[in-house]
Amino acid sequence: MKIKIIGGGLAGCECAYQLLKRGYSVDLYEMRPSVGTPAHKTDKLCELVCSNSLKSTDVATSQGALKKEAKALDCFVLRVAETCAVPAGGALAVDRELFSEKVEQELFSMPNLNLIREECDEIDDWTVIAAGPLASQKLTDKIALLSGEEHLHFYDAVAPIVKKESIDMDHAFFAGRYGKGGEDYLNLPLDKEEYYAFVKELVSAERALLRDFEKGDVFEACMPVEVMAARGEDTLRFGPLRPVGLTDPATGRRPYAVVQLRKEDAAGNLYNLVGFQTNLKFGEQKRVFGMIPALKDAEFVRYGVMHRNTFINAPALLNDDFSLKKNGTVFFAGQISGVEGYMESIVGGLMCAINIDRKARGLEPILPPETTLTGSLMRYVSTPNPDFQPMHVSFALLPSIEGIRDKKKRKEEYGKRAVSDMERFVSENI
Numbered sequence: 528m529k530i531k532i533i534g535g536g537l538a539g540c541e542c543a544y545q546l547l548k549r550g551y552s553v554d555l556y557e558m559r560p561s562v563g564t565p566a567h568k569t570d571k572l573c574e575l576v577c578s579n580s581l582k583s584t585d586v587a588t589s590q591g592a593l594k595k596e597a598k599a600l601d602c603f604v605l606r607v608a609e610t611c612a613v614p615a616g617g618a619l620a621v622d623r624e625l626f627s628e629k630v631e632q633e634l635f636s637m638p639n640l641n642l643i644r645e646e647c648d649e650i651d652d653w654t655v656i657a658a659g660p661l662a663s664q665k666l667t668d669k670i671a672l673l674s675g676e677e678h679l680h681f682y683d684a685v686a687p688i689v690k691k692e693s694i695d696m697d698h699a700f701f702a703g704r705y706g707k708g709g710e711d712y713l714n715l716p717l718d719k720e721e722y723y724a725f726v727k728e729l730v731s732a733e734r735a736l737l738r739d740f741e742k743g744d745v746f747e748a749c750m751p752v753e754v755m756a757a758r759g760e761d762t763l764r765f766g767p768l769r770p771v772g773l774t775d776p777a778t779g780r781r782p783y784a785v786v787q788l789r790k791e792d793a794a795g796n797l798y799n800l801v802g803f804q805t806n807l808k809f810g811e812q813k814r815v816f817g818m819i820p821a822l823k824d825a826e827f828v829r830y831g832v833m834h835r836n837t838f839i840n841a842p843a844l845l846n847d848d849f850s851l852k853k854n855g856t857v858f859f860a861g862q863i864s865g866v867e868g869y870m871e872s873i874v875g876g877l878m879c880a881i882n883i884d885r886k887a888r889g890l891e892p893i894l895p896p897e898t899t900l901t902g903s904l905m906r907y908v909s910t911p912n913p914d915f916q917p918m919h920v921s922f923a924l925l926p927s928i929e930g931i932r933d934k935k936k937r938k939e940e941y942g943k944r945a946v947s948d949m950e951r952f953v954s955e956n957i
């Protein structure tokens with residue numbers, strides 16, 4: 528049986544290997560060099576477009592634990608990366624050229640791979656769309672036809688996400704505006720002095736540089752909170768930080784300004800700062816948003832970003848095996864499916880191949896347990912969410928481990944549990 532994969536990036540190459548290993552024929556389409564992207568520089572498969580680091584290897588971090596899970600799943604791209612490692616402390620960084628070359632060599636050494644150097648925009652049955660954050664225009668036009676334009680996005684404008692347990696609840700209260708929505712919103716009041724001090728720092732904080740190709744479309748669609756604040760010192764108070772319809776139970780009065788937070792995950796462990804799309808540097812986000820009294824010690828699970836990123840509204844469109852609800856033999860893998868990051872995209876390609884194989888053999892799709900980084904991310908991506916934005920792995924997406932006060936030990940426990948549950952899952956299912 529033949530599977531078509533569109534995109535020879537991280538997800539596409541991993542998916543191809545896993546399918547070849549399971550005896551399938553693969554037509555792998557890669558459009559470079561005849562059609563380029565604004566970020567890729569070579570015609571190589573599996574090109575790392577930016578950093579050469581695949582991040583931490585420490586099991587007490589989500590990225591380290593994810594790598595160990597990936598190893599348990601016999602991840603091909605990770606294995607190659609390890610053979611091209613360059614010293615990087617506790618992280619796995621690679622010689623990027625060698626890395627791409629070795630991926631190509633290994634893939635070509637396998638039977639039944641047909642690499643087609645063409646832009647592809649035909650989505651047939653048994654196709655995997657792994658065209659990444661910079662998928663070609665022709666292809667995205669076709670995806671829009673399949674998914675509906677409203678479910679296809681071309682940029683990330685993400686507000687920061689913080690852990691609930693790190694919010695100082697003495698400076699926060701649950702309430703919906705005018706009594707509507709009850710527990711859905713967590714409100715962080717600011718008094719007059721706090722508000723103007725915050726606005727002053729916000730407008731002067733250091734911003735991240737945008738790449739040339741990102742300057743137009745990202746900003747047109749969504750204004751960063753710091754740009755809005757620069758329009759006038761009261762703009763935010765009449766915009767996303769408006770206090771109307773809210774009474775602070777601590778004072779019995781309407782606050783001067785209010786930052787509203789909304790639940791980000793079903794379990795309510797994560798909250799996002801509504802209306803805080805931002806292009807500030809990460810350190811500046813921590814410093815300036817930390818001036819909001821309730822966020823003084825906030826742990827940011829994800830900082831706000833604004834960048835070019837093609838992705839689909841996965842919760843609306845995909846089954847939890849990443850196949851289309853409309854057509855169960857068309858799959859999405861990698862960043863375009865709503866995950867974010869190198870390792871997340873690789874593991875997305877891997878799980879996609881596992882489920883294609885199962886589906887082709889008439890078996891039910893499988894998901895690793897929710898206690899694993901892989902399983903929790905797959906669930907996050909496929910769980911209904913009106914404000915869906917791409918996500919990377921995080922311990923905060925896992926079911927909580929209670930009773931360990933020491934933060935470092937708790938992280939270690941999350942990591943160890945994830946790896947051991949993945950090992951059990953692999954031995955029982957794969």
Ligand SMILES: Cc1cc2nc3c(=O)[nH]c(=O)nc-3n(C[C@H](O)[C@H](O)[C@H](O)COP(=O)(O)OP(=O)(O)OC[C@H]3O[C@@H](n4cnc5c(N)ncnc54)[C@H](O)[C@@H]3O)c2cc1C
Pocket residue numbers: 533534535536537538539556557558559563564566567573574576577578645646647648657658659660661662663665666835860861862863867868869870872873
């Ligand atoms: C500018 C930029 C910087 C980034 N920096 C980082 C970083 O430092 N760390 C990190 O973890 N993540 C980073 N990311 C995210 C990163 O792109 C992804 O994590 C990862 O590359 C996604 O893998 P993928 O396989 O989904 O997509 P890609 O690796 O981009 O692969 C997709 C492939 O599909 C090909 N393609 C597209 N359309 C077609 C078509 N119609 N026909 C045939 N081929 C097609 C492309 O040429 C490409 O080779 C960055 C993204 C961008 C845009």
